[in-house]
Amino acid sequence: MPSSRKTLLAALLGLAAAVSVAHAQECPDVAPYAKAREVIEDLERIVAPGGVQEAYKARIGGIEQWLNVRGQDRANPMILFVHGGPAAPVTPSLWQFQRPIEEYFTVVNWDQRGAGKTYNAVDPDSIAGTVRISRYVDDAIEVAEHLRARYGKDKLILMGHSWGTIVAMGAALKRPDLFHAYVGIGQVINTRENERISFDYGMRQARLHGNEEAVREMETIAPYPGDRPITRERIVLARKWAQHYGGLSAFREHSRYYYRAPLLSPDYDAQDVCAIDRGSVFTLAKVLPEFLEVDYTTVREFPIPVLMFMGRHDYTTPSEPTAAWLDEVDAPYKRGVWFERSAHMIPWEEPGKTLVSLLEYVRPLAAGERGR
Template identity: 35%
Template sequence: MIFRPPRIAGWRRRLAPILGLLSAPLAVTAQTAPPLLRDSVVARLAELRRIHTPDGIELLEPVAIDGTTQWVSVRGKHRENPVIVMIHGGPGSPTMPMAWAYQSPWEDFFTVVHYDQRGVGKNAATADTAALTPTLTFNQLVRDAELMVGWVRAKLGVQRVVVMGYSYGTMIGMALAQRRPEWLHAYVGVGQVSGSGDAYLYQRLRMLAQAAGQRDAMRELDSIAPYPRPGAPVSTVLLTRKWARYFNGGWYGKPTFDLLFALPAWAPEYTAADVARQTAATQWTTRTLVGRDGATLPDSLAVPVVVMQGKHDLHTPYEPARAYVERLRAPHKAFITLEWSAHVPMLEEPGQFLQQLLTVVQPLTVRR
């Protein structure tokens, strides 16, 4: 029997590309810091992160993927370690320029790959957005991910990798796991999209606002009722995410993503010009993807599934994510709760996050 995953119906399909909007850092402008100060800080961070082991790998290079150039970072201290391929969210918000803030300890145990999806991040410098716009679909992003993992397998000489999807990237990662299960040790979801998060989010925000006596929140939330609804503008999604952050649902203990958005300014992988271009690239991606068909969530996967979810996450809400994973069929499943995290657990609880990678994910990479 051929399995056909359900489509995200109606408004949910249209909003799916922005469920994780702003989940990874948008760029700040090049004026965030004077150029000489930025150059000095970035040079020191680059040296601090330098891979010195004789069997390590540290690559940053452009790769030709289905008619586009997509920049890739590959970092790890030992080439025999298992490989994690990170698929970023947003859509159009790369994790590559924020990885400097949390990833170095991972590199003792894994080779970690980040790539900027078509037209965004470091790719924006040479991207012809007019030509790329017709190609920017969910299915094309899945195809790009497949080709990128194929490149990684050939470049590093490995048969299988761990695919880690983040926020909107969880949908891409799951679709890839359906398409190429033989290439994966496991699928790992971080900030897992559930397909039913927005309705839950709206009611949860109203409860939190009432309990806190937050009149501005109640007034703004009432102004977009009923939510979610077909044809609602993107501004309604942004408004709910603003209040999600206020109520600890973005980065626990921080009412905004200001710090998250600032991280790319110090990324050794990015030039100041790369940073300056990223905001427009993310906006282009979001405008283009909203309303385009193709995003699906599966009922089953043929690979082990591990979901690492912040308990306070309201960008991709925790409770619907947990319920979705409970329904999902897979040969092995683990749902890991990060107790004091929201939507960026690798930054909020980096030690706990790494511990789970080592105790839950790493054993899945050992062939039995």
């Protein structure tokens, strides 16, 4: 996987800006992985008579957008998973962690506007003016309404990761009638506070480890974020060292397991894998100004049950502001679940605890939900 892609996605997963990647870059050759992809595809096949395994385009927000729907029993509650990024779809890496969840839930992964397979389905220039947070929120609502009608569900469980928590939380606040509950993973509450905490962690770790190179680099943008504009270049540099010291994947300097996952995905061909970078470059600059103003601290009442899955070592979207917000918010039901061996990539880092937490705390909130 090109180093540019690693740098880009590491930043994007934290809702940050990143280095430029040429739109003309060559797409990866997935042919050498053909046999491994066949094995994964066969393992992933849902053969249960009452199951569902569909990947298709639906008309959402005036354009064709891709949905991936998987579950062992259509009668199970349905999760709509809103991925991070922007434009970092879960579909090409779901094979790494999702299969056990599919025994108890039907899981829908949606390649958002400008992301993954949806990026390839629509001329990017034709939607450039629509890449705004409010449009993503409305898209999520349309996806939910589409799924309710297609699968005969009264309500869905809404789950967001990283950037996706901004979109999903907005959808839950705007249309609470569509959802049993909201689950935030790597929740964004206040962007500027997240940036400050992440940077301070990176600086502390660099000094603790005697990393003079890192300290010198970070001092060039200190104090961060401070009063200066939060540019793409400053964000990338601030996140570089926080993630190096385990702020993306706990106890790891790198997250190759995630970056290379699309090469083995039976759901993504070479053009789809290539679209991950291209979609990231396309969307990031357009949503960055809005992203920097995100602030959910003013939300004091939440209309549906809310749960936060928080990585103890997350310094990409730090958990501290999320825990503080959850303590103060008034909701029909609320719970925070700490993942002690995770940073930002909770479903990948602790898939077992993710499943157990969904079963123990979330599935009961959708009791009685049936589908056809």
